[in-house]
Amino acid sequence: MRQLTNKRILLGVTGSVAAYKAGELIRELRRAGAEVRVVLTRSAAEFVTPLTFQALSGHPVNAELLDAETEAGMGHIELARWADCILVAPASADFLARLAQGRADDLLTAVCLARGVPLAVTPAMNQKMWANAATQANLDAMRGRGVLIFGPDSGEQACGETGPGRMLEVPAITEAVSELFTTGSLQGRTVLVTAGPTREVIDPVRFLANHSSGKMGFSIAEAAQEAGARVILVSGPVNLPTPDRVERIDVISAEQMLAEVQERVVSADILVAAAAVADYRPVQVATEKIRKTHDRLQLELVRNPDILREVKRAHPRLFCLGFAAETEDLHAHARAKLIDKGIEMIAANRVGAAAEDAEGVFGSDTNALSLLWGEDCVELPLAPKAKLARQLIASLAQRFDDWSKRTNGRGDNIVTLPGNRN
Numbered sequence: 001m002r003q004l005t006n007k008r009i010l011l012g013v014t015g016s017v018a019a020y021k022a023g024e025l026i027r028e029l030r031r032a033g034a035e036v037r038v039v040l041t042r043s044a045a046e047f048v049t050p051l052t053f054q055a056l057s058g059h060p061v062n063a064e065l066l067d068a069e070t071e072a073g074m075g076h077i078e079l080a081r082w083a084d085c086i087l088v089a090p091a092s093a094d095f096l097a098r099l100a101q102g103r104a105d106d107l108l109t110a111v112c113l114a115r116g117v118p119l120a121v122t123p124a125m126n127q128k129m130w131a132n133a134a135t136q137a138n139l140d141a142m143r144g145r146g147v148l149i150f151g152p153d154s155g156e157q158a159c160g161e162t163g164p165g166r167m168l169e170v171p172a173i174t175e176a177v178s179e180l181f182t183t184g185s186l187q188g189r190t191v192l193v194t195a196g197p198t199r200e201v202i203d204p205v206r207f208l209a210n211h212s213s214g215k216m217g218f219s220i221a222e223a224a225q226e227a228g229a230r231v232i233l234v235s236g237p238v239n240l241p242t243p244d245r246v247e248r249i250d251v252i253s254a255e256q257m258l259a260e261v262q263e264r265v266v267s268a269d270i271l272v273a274a275a276a277v278a279d280y281r282p283v284q285v286a287t288e289k290i291r292k293t294h295d296r297l298q299l300e301l302v303r304n305p306d307i308l309r310e311v312k313r314a315h316p317r318l319f320c321l322g323f324a325a326e327t328e329d330l331h332a333h334a335r336a337k338l339i340d341k342g343i344e345m346i347a348a349n350r351v352g353a354a355a356e357d358a359e360g361v362f363g364s365d366t367n368a369l370s371l372l373w374g375e376d377c378v379e380l381p382l383a384p385k386a387k388l389a390r391q392l393i394a395s396l397a398q399r400f401d402d403w404s405k406r407t408n409g410r411g412d413n414i415v416t417l418p419g420n421r422n
Contacts, residue, residue, distance in 0.1 A: 004178050005033030005244065006222075006386050010083035012108045013053070015043025017158045018090040018124035018167040023048065025089055026056040028174045038062065039079065039108045041095070065107040076110035083117050084387050085180055089150075090124030090167045093135055099147070100138035117387075118180050120148040122173055127154075127163030150176045181390070185397035187228030192268040193221045194261060194275035194307070196236035198254045202299065203286035212276035214238035216323075216367060219389035220272055221246050227393050232268070234260045236275060254278050254304040258311075265311055270400060271320045273308040274347075280304060309341045319400050321345040334372055345373040345399055347392060371395055 009029055013022045022038075029036050038053040039062045050061040062079060080086075088095065088108070095108070099121070104110040112119055121142070129135060130152065139149060151168035168176075195217020199207040214235060221233045222243035231246045234257055242248045249264075251257045254277045265271060280301035290297070308322050320343040324334040327350070334348035348370045368382040369392065380391050 004029065004174075004181070007034045007181060008082055008084045008384070008387070009034045009036050009177065010039060010079055010086045010111065011036055011057075012039045012041075012086065012088035012091075012095075012111070013044040013048070014041045014088060014090060014092040014095040014108070015046065016090040016092045016124040016167070017047060019044050019047040021167060021170060022089055023052055023056050025170045025173060026053065028170050029177070030057075032174055032178065034177075037079070037082070039111060041106060041108055043092070043094075062107060065105075065110055076104075076107055076114050079107075079111050080114040080116065081383065083111075083115070084384075084390075085117055085177060086112060086115055086119045087122070087173070087177060088112075088120070089122040089173055091121035093123075093125045093129045093132075096121065096123065096135065096138050096142070100141045118148065119146075120150050120177065120180070122150045122167050123152045123165070124167035125152075125165045126157060126159055127161055127165040130163075130165035148176075148180075181226050182228070183226065183394070183397075184228045185394065186224060186270075186400075189229045189269040189400075190232065190267055191221075191224040191229040191270045191272060192232045192234070192261065192265055193217055193224065193272045194234045194257060194277075195221065196238040196240075197276050198236045198257055198278045198304075199252050200254065200278045200281035200304070201252075201285050202282050203288065203290045205289050208278055208281065209237075210276050210278065212236070212238075214240050215365065215385050216389065217272075217274035218243060219385045220274055220392060222386070223389040223393040224272070226390070227397060229270075232264050234264070234275070236277075254281065254307065258305050258307045261307055261311055262314070265315055265318065269319065270396070271308070271311060271318055272396070273311075273320065273322045275307075276323075276325065277307055278304055306341075308343065312342055316342075319344050319403060321347060321396055324348040325351045327351060330370060331372070331377065334370065338372055344403060345371060345396065347371055373399055 013019050026036050036057045037059045038057050040050055053061050098109050099112055104113050150173055152164055153166040153168050154164040155166050156162050157166060196214030197210045197212040199209045201207050218240050221231050225231045225243060225245050233246050233248045235248060235250055249260050251260055281304050283300040283302050312320050322341060322343050324337050324346055326333045326348060330348050330350055334346050338346045349367055365384055366382055367385050367388055369380040369388060371378045378395060380388055
């Protein structure tokens with residue numbers, strides 16, 4: 001169940017006697033590594049109290065559509081943006097009917113309409129209600145809109161009847177949710193990811209570096225692994241745990257990172273260069289600590305190798321995605337780098353004062369990206385970096401698939417750009 005590590009699951013609980021199972025479901029999801037928040041319908045609160053779910057999830061329970069305590073009173077939008085997945089368990093016949101109709105007359109249905117993430121429902125009702133043509137028509141309508149239906153089970157029911165309609169058991173639901181994050185879009189591929197900053201030594205106690213936390217690169221490595229890829233992560237100095245089933249190589253300097261990438265890129269299909277590599281390093285490294293004896297100190301710097309450019313030139317058939325962190329003219333600078341380095345895609349984000357209003361600064365848990373390739377651009381709005389990484393990998397996998405079909409995997413004539421049309 002490690003696929004749920006750091007995933008954000010929004011659990012909707014509706015009015016069914018099976019609501020008592022939602023408490024154990026919260027426990028199981030959290031054991032699998034997920035963060036869980038609960039949306040409770042009014043009828044569900046008749047079966048299990050909000051305090052129970054608050055204690056089990058570690059978060060206040062959300063119940064009201066119009067809540068003055070939430071930002072701008074739009075809690076449904078905030079929750080929809082927060083979630084990586086929405087799971088309704090149990091899902092009553094009434095809730096399924098309202099969802100199928102596109103209703104938004106309570107918080108849970110409004111969140112479901114405002115979502116941009118997978119939605120799964122686990123029906124729980126009497127077997128005759130389940131078999132009713134109206135219920136089946138509602139389910140068909142939801143399937144046509146991409147809603148996932150987990151279950152139901154068949155067996156003895158609370159009403160004393162026997163048949164289909166029981167909510168799936170908790171382990172089965174947790175397994176089904178975990179599979180949502182294993183897409184297989186990069187199955188059989190090897191993805192090489194660089195992440196974090198580099199450090200360029202000045203003397204035994206000082207170095208040049210930048211503010212990169214490595215969070216975006218590590219999230220990308222995890223998302224690529226979830227997509228079925230073998231992932232090799234070359235990381236500068238960061239304080240982050242290694243994603244599950246990812247091979248990690250730690251480096252310090254830009255030259256070390258280049259050497260490790262060059263050694264491993266021969267087995268890679270895709271390179272994602274998310275590291276914030278230092279542009280310069282000292283010409284000379286002092287063997288002893290530099291003493292504070294003068295009012296000014298001059299350091300002579302030499303330019304570091306451009307890892308992405310050098311690797312792309314040496315391996316023109318390698319699919320490459322670069323990153324551009326910019327303080328101004330985001331798209332213009334990013335597209336210039338795309339052309340200059342001869343790569344297939346670039347992900348651009350604002351940093352510094354230009355990003356502070358959106359919290360998309362170094363070290364934060366959120367970001368927003370512009371994905372550019374050829375003459376196209378897709379905007380990925382502000383979101384948690386883990387969620388953003390999965391969106392990025394989904395787009396990258398599609399671009400890689402298109403590129404492979406167009407070039408037969410050879411990488412010839414792969415970029416259509418002004419001044420480089422084939």
